[in-house]
Amino acid sequence: MYICFSIQSNRMKSKIEIQPIEKSKINSVDFDNLPFGSVYSDHMLECDYINGEWKTPVIKPYSPISLDPAAKIFHYGQSIFEGMKAYKDTHGNSLLFRPLENWKRLNKSAERLVIPHIPEEIFMDGLKKLLEIDTNWIPTNEGSSLYIRPFMFASGIGFHASPADAYKFIICTAPSGAYFGGEVKVLIEEKYARAANGGVGFAKAGGNYAAQFYPTQLAIEKGYNQVIWTDDNSHEYIEEAGAMNIFVRINDTLITSPTNDRILDGITRKSIIQIAKDMNIDVEIRKISVSEVIAAAQNGSLKEMFGAGTAAVISPISGFGYQETEYDIPALKTPFAEILKKTITDIQTNKAKDPYGWRVMV
């Protein structure tokens, strides 16, 4: 049996029930060889929305959840998530990066999918308490971090296609090693789209990723690692790189697409824009056409392309395919990608000053 008790510390506004694990699994984990996102920490946070209100969140041992087969998540896909990371600095402090941005974005996604808003107290206090309890699961190895997956979905039942009356909010965490991208070759998509005008592309909705799998699989069969998504209407403008935002460097100008209905408003993206501007890098936020990228690749002014997102931070692209033609992006000695990645991760891990106030101590 678990020991159950409630905490109500002065710092925390919300009540959280805690059911500690009997025996930690941490000794079975090889922290020197961590995969990405497939080893899970001792505890998870679970909170139910029933009868129009969020109940007391519970931190309990990581375990399967039981759902009714008629739960609407299975039938109508009311499901959203976030992705964030916790780091340990050399003093042993646990750190988060712009966590309120994730909370706000989860609620933006929630609104679009008619899922109830999650209160800031449950998200933030719940997350901090979970990280306090599983603090030893935050890796300290260079490049490693604790990947955090908050998510919400319809647990309420019914075969009628309408929003559910009950939801679950869960936070799970996974100690993860450095995300080794290696050489990333991408295919510029000409037929499929991940998102459409008026759709849910701006939301971190589970179904968006399910829809990406098939075209991505086709690209992998052709020898690419990832798809560059283009606009759904004309396929003339590049919009995202897989599940990352995309940056293109032409000469010394860094260009990224403006966010819209179809593009996820990435926290890494906006942090990179800010950092680059403060480094006096010329940044343009505008539509990027495929023809402009091709022309730049042909005349040698295409210096870099990279994806940006929490998991890999920055993932450099070494070449791309378009209409049966291959284009190489020759490696540079000190690419913007490397400088920007170092700057952002140094802020995240407390190796550098944080002039923006992005780092949050747990």
Ligand SMILES: *Cc1c(COP(=O)(O)O)cnc(C)c1O
């Ligand atoms: C999560 C995500 C991103 C990156 O967002 P971050 O906040 O930087 O992690 C970009 N594009 C898509 C489609 C995403 O799902």
